[in-house]
Amino acid sequence: MVFLQLSRPTLLKLATALENGRLSPPFLVSAIINYVPATLSQTVIDELNHLTSEGVKCSYIAYTLRLLATERSASQQIRDRIELVWTGPEVTGSQSRDTSVVVRELFSNAKKSVLISTFAIDRGEKARKLFQVLAERMDANPELYVQMFLNIQRPHNSEVAESILLREFAHTFRRDIWVGNRLPEVFYDSRSLAVNVKQKSSLHAKSIIVDEESVLITSANFTEAAHERNIEAGVLLTDSATAQALRLQFDTLVSHKILLPIPGI
Secondary structure, eight states: GGGSSOOOOHHHHHHHHHHHHHSSSSSSHHHHHSSOOOOOOOHHHHHHHHHHTTTTHHHHEEEEHHHHHHHHHHHHHHTTTEOOOOOOOOOOOOOOOOHHHHHHHHHHHOOEEEEESSSSBBOHHHHHHHHHHHHEEEEEETTTTEEEEOOOOOOOOOOOOOHHHHHHHHIIIIIIIIIISOOOOOEGGGGGGGHHHGOOHHHHHHHHEEEEEEEEEEEEBBHHHHHHHHHHEEEEEEEEHHHHHHHHHHHHHHHHEEEOOOOTO
């Protein structure tokens, strides 16, 4: 159908011309050329003449064209809410945005809440650089609520008590990861610290939710390498339904005590 090849403004102009009588059958190139691209003018004329010969009124054709224009607008709005987020070499014509840039923007714009989930996390100066924007945002805004869901790994062949591993991680978090005065709530999956290998599980989800409106789902861990050098791919969605649904997943795991708060943070 040739109308599907027309842009939204062209569809609307054509609909208006059909409604006010500036275009009427039999349709001629000399008239249609003012409304559609020259390369499509003859095809549009053939379609319009065919429809009217079948008894379709111009007002009905105009109505259909406006429906197509509305659908085109809605589709564009959906596309505008989805962005490719990328770490790694850029290629010519890429439509992606850098992971590190997107994360900093999400943190800088956060007003009510931030949820971070990651499998691996840096320590020391690299970690402080990654979280500095969010830490400063938290200190400046007492209403900003931040949760972090982190994977804590048991050292190979270690049988050290879970409580000791958690205490060591809490100390490391305060000393080598977080730079702000206010601390986020930090959770872990106790199954990741199981001594029995068959019972072990990893918190492998990597995502950020901001203000229950924006969601970044990505392959990138919260490390300098993942944000700056690796080849990583993700999708940034501006969609409250998706954001709330993903947050509910984490909230449910917390309420069922599958994900537990780390003491001392």
